[in-house]
Amino acid sequence: MLKRSLRWTLALPQASPRWPATKSPTRPRAFTSRYPLLLVTRNASPRPRLPFLPQASPHSKQLLLQRQVARVLSTENKQYVKQQTWFGVKLCIGAFVVFNLVGFGLMSFHDEMVEKEKPSPPEWTYLTRTAWRAALDEADTNNKRLRPVDPAKVANFYLACLRRLEDSASDGKELGKLAVPEEEAYEIVRDVAPIALDASRKSNEWKAGYVEVILGLGKAAEHSQHLVYDNSRAQFFPETSVVGPSNPRPRKLPSDVTPPKEEDCVRGIPDPEVIYNRVVYGAGFTPKQRIDVHHALANWLHFTKNEAAADQQYSQALEIAKAAYGNQVDASTLSPNLLAAYKQQATHLARTDRISSAVPIFLSCLQSVRTASSTSSALPTPAPTSAPAPPSSNPLANLSKRLFREDVYPLPTTTGNEPLTTLPRPALSCHEAELLLYIGEILFSSSRHADGLAWTREATELAAADAKEVARASGLQKEDEERCKGCVGAGAGNWEAMVGQMVKQLEGQKNGWWGGSKRKEELERTREAGAVLDGVKARLLGDGVVDPGVFLPRGT
Incomplete structure (x- = not known):
């Protein structure tokens, strides 16, 4: 009976034990016992805070990151990174070299094209030619655009060219220096001293280019005498705007321009007489070059109301033109140099209200020119230069013609002492x-x-x-x-x-x-x-x- 009841009892379904009702825990408990050393950290990290384990801190996090990176950079990975880094460095260096070579090539090509259009004397160095062309381009560009030319900018380019041409270490080798009268009356302005030059040992191209620089600089200097040069900013300013003891009431400049200080300023451009005297009292130049410079100096002296000195310069130019013929000067021997000297002298006489002296000179020159023109009509007229061939349709052919054309500085074909009938x-x-x-x-x-x-x-x-x-x-x-x-x-x-x-x-x-x-x-x-x-x-x-x-x- 007991066995039967026990078997029946075991056959009944077992009910799960019922525990007393308690609140469910808000967070998992790592240990059932709350031992002080086994407390769970507050940052919800599963790692217990134990004395023999390092504590979490920014420094420890940085160390952990370094260790992780060290695990990633294995021996093979380090070698790969080094190779790629070195390859990137070489690629950057190569790109830098190629970029500079291409830029240098384009700049050289542009300079060569400019040299074809405006040949310079072959003896001049690169920097001298660059300064000379910069002055020409500044004037030509503004004239074509019908804009006023900045004389200070043009004069600054010509001044850089002049300093290099007279530098014995650059383009002024075998160039002699001569004294000029009343040298102490002029001052040295921006390394340009009042001297004359002996260019007897220089080539005709060098002398022709030098005279062109003298005439261009002198003309720009005539319009820049009211300017000073600020060394601190490398800019030109009117001398009336300089702030200093010598100018207690400086002229106001635009609001965005800071007026120059007197201690930072020097005279901007040398006196035109200092520039022209280099050829007027120089040696080795052709009569035509000297006559042109004498006329330029005389024109400046007339502008400054120094009529006596201007008359002297015109007379000296006429004497230079007559020197080729001695005392045998008449209508049949009139040369282009003599004609230019007479015309400039008559023009000066007319500007100074000496009409009675100017008109006979003009009429005599006109009669001589008409006589030469009628005489030259019986002579064979020089054959006109052939018109330039039309450009080819092939751009490579046109480029090759321009590249391989010889650069020749254009010298005058005549000296100016020939009779007018040869013109x-x-x-x-x-x-x-x-x-x-x-x-x-x-x-x-x-x-x-x-x-x-x-x-x-x-x-x-x-x-x-x-x-x-x-x-x-x-x-x-x-x-x-x-x-x-x-x-x-x-x-x-x-x-x-x-x-x-x-x-x-x-x-x-x-x-x-x-x-x-x-x-x-x-x-x-x-x-x-x-x-x-x-x-x-x-x-x-x-x-x-x-x-x-x-x-x-x-x-x-």
């Missing part, structure tokens, strides 16, 4: 137009308005006809081309100004019983002359003979 007829016509223009100005200023307008009109039409021949490559030199275009612009400007003044004067006269019809006829003829001028301008511009800037008023 091409277009060159003689340019001289004739220039003389007619001078005479027309003098006649108009002496109240002979009709005669002055007639001479000016003839000069302009003759210069316009010569300009067309120049455009067709008639063999003229660059100086003659510039003279011809200058005559066109000056003649057109004078013609227009004369017509405007005469029309205004005739319209302002009151009508009367006598002479009314004559005044109307004269007014009509004057207006017709203005219409003819407009036609001449349109024809020259339409044919592309001259640029529009030629007809701008002088001084703009």
Whole structure:
């Protein structure tokens, strides 16, 4: 019976034990016993806080990170990283070298193209040529864009070129130095001393380029005498804006420009006389080069109201031109140098109100030029230079022609001492137009308005006809081309100004019983002359003979 009840009891389903109701724990307990050394950390880390284990801290985290990185950078990985790093360094160095070589090649190619367009003397070094071209580009770019040229910037480039040309360690080897009269009257400005040069041992190309630098620097210096150079900022400022004891009331500059201090400033550009005296009292230069520099110096002296010194310079230039012929100077032996010297002297006499002395010189020169022109007509006219061949359709062929063309600095083909009969007829016509223009100005200023307008009109039409021949490559030199275009612009400007003044004067006269019809006829003829001028301008511009800037008023 007991066995049966026990078997029945075991067969019944066993009920799970029922524990007393308690709150479920909020966090797992690592140990059932709350021993002080077995407390769970507060940062929910499963790691217990034991005395023999390191405690969590920023320093320990950094060590842990370093150990993890050390585990990643195994021996094989370290070698791979070193290889890739070295490869990256070599790649950067190679790219840097290639980039600089390409830039240097492009710069060299550009300089070579510029050298083809504007050849420089072969003896000049690279930095000298760069400064010289920078001065030319600054002036040419602004002239083409009809913008005013910054004379200080141009003078600074020319000054850098001049210093290198006179440096015995650079381009001034075998260059002698001579003393100039009254040397103590001038000061040394930016390493430019008042000296003269002996260029007898230099080549013709070097001397021609040097004289070009002297004339360019002198012209820029004439317009920069009011400027000072701030050494601290390498900039030019008007001397009236310098702050210092010598200028208690400086002129105000724009708000974003800090005025210069007197202790930081020096004179910006040397005196033009210091520049021109290098050739005036120098040796080894051709007569034409010396005459050109004498005329430039005389023009500056006239501007400074030193008429006596200007007369002396014009006389010295005339003596240099006569020296090639001795005392046998007449109309048949008149040379381009003599013609230039006489014209400049007569122009100076006219500007100083000595009209009675200037007009005979102009008329004598005009007669000599016309005589030479009629004589040269029987002589064989020099063959005009052939027109340049049209560019090929192949760009590589055009590039090769430009690259492999020999660079030759253009020297004058004549010395200036040859008779006028040896000049091409277009060159003689340019001289004739220039003389007619001078005479027309003098006649108009002496109240002979009709005669002055007639001479000016003839000069302009003759210069316009010569300009067309120049455009067709008639063999003229660059100086003659510039003279011809200058005559066109000056003649057109004078013609227009004369017509405007005469029309205004005739319209302002009151009508009367006598002479009314004559005044109307004269007014009509004057207006017709203005219409003819407009036609001449349109024809020259339409044919592309001259640029529009030629007809701008002088001084703009």
